[in-house]
Amino acid sequence: MTTFPERRMRRLRRTETLRRLVRETRLSVDRLIYPLFVQWGTGIKEEISSMPGQYRFSLDLLEKEIAEIASLGIPGVLLFGIPKKKDETGSEAWDPHGIVQEAVRVAKKAAPELLVITDVCLCEYTSHGHCGVIENGEVLNDATLPLLQKSAVSHTEAGADMVAPSDMMDGRVSAIRSSLDEKGFSHIPIMAYSAKYASAFYGPFREAAESAPQFGDRKAYQMDPSNGREALLEVLTDVAESADIVMVKPALSYLDVIARVREEVRLPLAAYNVSGEYSMVKAAARLGWIEEKRLTLEIITGIVRAGADIVITYHAKDLAAWLK
Ligand code: PBG
Numbered sequence: 001m002t003t004f005p006e007r008r009m010r011r012l013r014r015t016e017t018l019r020r021l022v023r024e025t026r027l028s029v030d031r032l033i034y035p036l037f038v039q040w041g042t043g044i045k046e047e048i049s050s051m052p053g054q055y056r057f058s059l060d061l062l063e064k065e066i067a068e069i070a071s072l073g074i075p076g077v078l079l080f081g082i083p084k085k086k087d088e089t090g091s092e093a094w095d096p097h098g099i100v101q102e103a104v105r106v107a108k109k110a111a112p113e114l115l116v117i118t119d120v121c122l123c124e125y126t127s128h129g130h131c132g133v134i135e136n137g138e139v140l141n142d143a144t145l146p147l148l149q150k151s152a153v154s155h156t157e158a159g160a161d162m163v164a165p166s167d168m169m170d171g172r173v174s175a176i177r178s179s180l181d182e183k184g185f186s187h188i189p190i191m192a193y194s195a196k197y198a199s200a201f202y203g204p205f206r207e208a209a210e211s212a213p214q215f216g217d218r219k220a221y222q223m224d225p226s227n228g229r230e231a232l233l234e235v236l237t238d239v240a241e242s243a244d245i246v247m248v249k250p251a252l253s254y255l256d257v258i259a260r261v262r263e264e265v266r267l268p269l270a271a272y273n274v275s276g277e278y279s280m281v282k283a284a285a286r287l288g289w290i291e292e293k294r295l296t297l298e299i300i301t302g303i304v305r306a307g308a309d310i311v312i313t314y315h316a317k318d319l320a321a322w323l324k
Pocket of ligand 1: 167202276
């Protein structure tokens with residue numbers, strides 16, 4: 001191998017034009033998905049205090065926001081709903097006129113080309129805040145599947161382009177696939193939250209979606225942050241269950257998992273740059289401790305370099321403007 005002084009690694013770093021030429025990772029708005037929170041009411045665009053710059057929208061104001069997102073060139077949104085009333089089973093989750101179903105209709109009308117993806121989970125809708133049916137203090141797996149199936153079908157009937165189950169019940173991808181197929185939605189892809197960890201980085205989201213568990217935690221269904229091999233198994237089971245896109249979540253503390261999954265599967269891979277990752281950047285920027293734009297670009301570059309094809313991020317609108 002050629003080495004110093006013949007080899008000088010700095011030669012290709014000398015000017016911006018050279019650096020541009022040899023750049024390995026290029027960010028593009030094409031990879032981004034923007035998460036959005038919707039709620040009932042009118043005239044509401046309420047800032048989420050733990051997520052500066054992110055809002056909860058009522059349906060009447062959603063239209064304008066959707067038009068803006070589409071005009072920025074962002075390919076898709078991921079919708080989360082805050083229901084009128086939470087109950088034991090989370091019944092608004094599959095109500096044909098529930099908040100997310102109505103939001104899908106508004107979004108598809110406002111920007112037909114924009115991909116409208118829905119999060120399929122019960123935690124925003126249940127009074128106990130868990131992602132499934134509870135019996136004797138435990139989240140039941142198999143009894144939860146039919147509720148997820150109904151939710152996914154109702155989202156799709158409302159016009160969703162893709163569904164994204166985030167509950168972490170075993171078998172939910174094949175359950176949802178078979179229900180969609182049965183209802184004539186065999187063309188609708190499933191983006192599975194395959195390796196979703198029980199993470200403290202979801203804190204701000206739970207404030208935004210009012211979805212914190214009222215007892216216990218999610219460790220009996222979401223993954224242990226210590227485990228990497230297990231993430232591969234989770235992903236491979238979702239591939240076997242015919243997921244169309246697999247996901248690793250969160251992103252920043254799991255870049256190794258993203259890289260390993262990238263090596264292992266051929267399907268598109270999404271990474272979710274979650275609420276806590278976003279809010280840390282915002283907080284440090286407010287304090288003047290970091291340069292927000294450079295830091296954000298570096299974070300998203302890192303996630304893409306690790307192997308993510310798609311990045312779900314609250315920074316999407318900022319990024320779209322910066323990458324123009
Ligand atoms: C619902 C869900 C959560 C997130 C996405 N879908 C929260 C959770 O599992 O507690 C987190 C997203 C974020 O933190 O940005 N299960």
